[in-house]
Amino acid sequence: MKMPRFSRKTLCIPYAVFLVFFVIVPMLVILFYAFTDKNMHISFQNFIRFFSDPTKLSTIVYSLVIALITTVVCLVIAYPVAYILARSKMKKKFVILMLFVLPMWINFVLRVNALRELFNLLSGLEGLEGLGSANYFKTVFGMVYDFLPFMILPLYTTMLKIDKSLYEASADLGANAFTTFMRVTVPLSIPGIMSGVTMVFLPSMTNYVVSDMLGNAKVTIIGKFIYEYFGTDWHMGSMVALVLLIVVFISTWLSGGFKSEENVRGTTI
Amino acid sequence: MNRKSLLSGCLKAAFVGLVLLILYAPILLLAIYSFDKTDMIGRFEGFSLSHYAALFSDSKVLGMIGNTFLLAFVAALLSTLLGTIGALGMFYCKKRIKGAIHAVSQIPVINAEIVTALALAITFVAVGFGKSYFTLIIGHMVICTPFVVLSVMPKLKQMDNSLYEAALDLGASPFKALRKVVLPQIIPGVISGFMLAVTLSLDDYIVTVYTRPTGFETISTYVFNATMKGNAHTAATLSSFWALTTIIFLVIVLFVVISNLAGIRRKGAKK
Numbered sequence A: 001m002k003m004p005r006f007s008r009k010t011l012c013i014p015y016a017v018f019l020v021f022f023v024i025v026p027m028l029v030i031l032f033y034a035f036t037d038k039n040m041h042i043s044f045q046n047f048i049r050f051f052s053d054p055t056k057l058s059t060i061v062y063s064l065v066i067a068l069i070t071t072v073v074c075l076v077i078a079y080p081v082a083y084i085l086a087r088s089k090m091k092k093k094f095v096i097l098m099l100f101v102l103p104m105w106i107n108f109v110l111r112v113n114a115l116r117e118l119f120n121l122l123s124g125l126e127g128l129e130g131l132g133s134a135n136y137f138k139t140v141f142g143m144v145y146d147f148l149p150f151m152i153l154p155l156y157t158t159m160l161k162i163d164k165s166l167y168e169a170s171a172d173l174g175a176n177a178f179t180t181f182m183r184v185t186v187p188l189s190i191p192g193i194m195s196g197v198t199m200v201f202l203p204s205m206t207n208y209v210v211s212d213m214l215g216n217a218k219v220t221i222i223g224k225f226i227y228e229y230f231g232t233d234w235h236m237g238s239m240v241a242l243v244l245l246i247v248v249f250i251s252t253w254l255s256g257g258f259k260s261e262e263n264v265r266g267t268t269i
Numbered sequence B: 001m002n003r004k005s006l007l008s009g010c011l012k013a014a015f016v017g018l019v020l021l022i023l024y025a026p027i028l029l030l031a032i033y034s035f036d037k038t039d040m041i042g043r044f045e046g047f048s049l050s051h052y053a054a055l056f057s058d059s060k061v062l063g064m065i066g067n068t069f070l071l072a073f074v075a076a077l078l079s080t081l082l083g084t085i086g087a088l089g090m091f092y093c094k095k096r097i098k099g100a101i102h103a104v105s106q107i108p109v110i111n112a113e114i115v116t117a118l119a120l121a122i123t124f125v126a127v128g129f130g131k132s133y134f135t136l137i138i139g140h141m142v143i144c145t146p147f148v149v150l151s152v153m154p155k156l157k158q159m160d161n162s163l164y165e166a167a168l169d170l171g172a173s174p175f176k177a178l179r180k181v182v183l184p185q186i187i188p189g190v191i192s193g194f195m196l197a198v199t200l201s202l203d204d205y206i207v208t209v210y211t212r213p214t215g216f217e218t219i220s221t222y223v224f225n226a227t228m229k230g231n232a233h234t235a236a237t238l239s240s241f242w243a244l245t246t247i248i249f250l251v252i253v254l255f256v257v258i259s260n261l262a263g264i265r266r267k268g269a270k271k
Helices: A008-034 A045-052 A054-087 A093-105 A108-123 A129-133 A135-161 A164-172 A177-188 A190-206 A208-214 A222-232 A234-254 B003-033 B050-057 B059-092 B095-110 B113-127 B133-158 B162-169 B174-202 B206-211 B219-229 B232-270
Strands: none
Touching: A008 A234, A008 B059, A008 B095, A008 B113, A008 B133, A045 A054, A045 A234, A054 A093, A054 A135, A054 A190, A054 A222, A054 B003, A093 A135, A093 B003, A093 B174, A093 B232, A108 A129, A108 A135, A108 A208, A108 B003, A108 B219, A108 B232, A129 A135, A135 A177, A135 A190, A135 A208, A135 B003, A164 A177, A177 A190, A190 A222, A190 A234, A190 B113, A208 A222, A208 B219, A222 A234, A222 B113, A234 B113, B003 B232, B050 B059, B050 B232, B059 B095, B059 B133, B059 B174, B059 B219, B059 B232, B095 B133, B113 B133, B113 B206, B133 B174, B133 B206, B162 B174, B206 B219, B219 B232
């Protein structure tokens, strides 16, 4: 009796099955719930209700603005940091990079709690009383604080890959430092910018933990809706989730498909 | 070095230093007040290790810490197993199948965590699974496994494929060849995948909340609820988590220092 020859391809079966059951099926379930009513009849009512409610729409706009500001601030801080580290001749620059990543080992809820305590302390100081009620500022600050590593890492990895001789060539051809930066560094770091932006933008639209803890529960973002609907109305919750899912697919598609090379967390360790 | 480049060097160092200072300021604040007598931040009332004592004696707190770390370990272990085997299989599959699996595998990576969590929770309840340790572990595996695959894949690509063929020619069974030849070459990717999975699981809040069985508390779920409620009882527990934050922070610092020293020694040995 001859055993059928073992094929290495069959090793992908367990993972494929896992993905079908726990990634694809749940997405289909959400799709189903989003377009059914309480009696499980097909209905577009959730869709209409969601998009005709002015408070929902204004929350979406708020969320987008918060996410946009967070992303821009992260980029403005992370870009110079990544650039300085990537171009530094220091031997220990990897250790400094680690210092930006390692706070992630402390659960983000604990870190945001720490930030909340810091804000409480600061708002007790003279001249800073306004901080106590600056809910939107604190929310954005907290999001930047939490998501900054996700922006620094992909930028650093892409910048490190830039061929050093390009800088020299640029200088030889008479470009000054600024021109070199604008015409060599920036264009070549665009993949890093893209993956950093996608990694920051989406969580800052949905991570309601940060906005709840720092915004005195006065700041509502889209993620909070899903949380609230989970207790009351799965159909509406699924509709909100579906909207977010579509946003994800569009933004991934715009930023050049499912690329994983510059993936942030992938380069963490 | 001329004066201009010295100045720009100082400016660069100052900028990076300032960003790091802001990142670590809240953690340092907690670290200082974790040695304070009271549960309040603001005035230092006197040095005391009471928060540390509470951390190691309160069974509720210890239970939550145990839950958090055990969950991270089990989820990471299973994710690493599933992800490594999956990556191996995908690597040898036809391009189209590989591409399809890879695309689906990327969904939890790019998706908002709350969407993943909600979808899983609704599915589990709708199917009649309810919520149990099983669903909790599955939830964590969904967010961790794709990252294991992502960290094993590059190692497979770097691998010399003819070694596997050679092992088969020399009479090794396919399984033995995988274990003895392929696995040692991809093990760095497997280890970093495992570490990554632990980090992701430890840092998680949202998936845990949606898939956990009732009564199961991790550090993050407790701290969030306690912060939002904010009464005297939770303040005492929260302050013992300051002590925990400080300990994790010290472990991190130690890790950086040791890996730094190890790097120096390795370089010295090479010379």
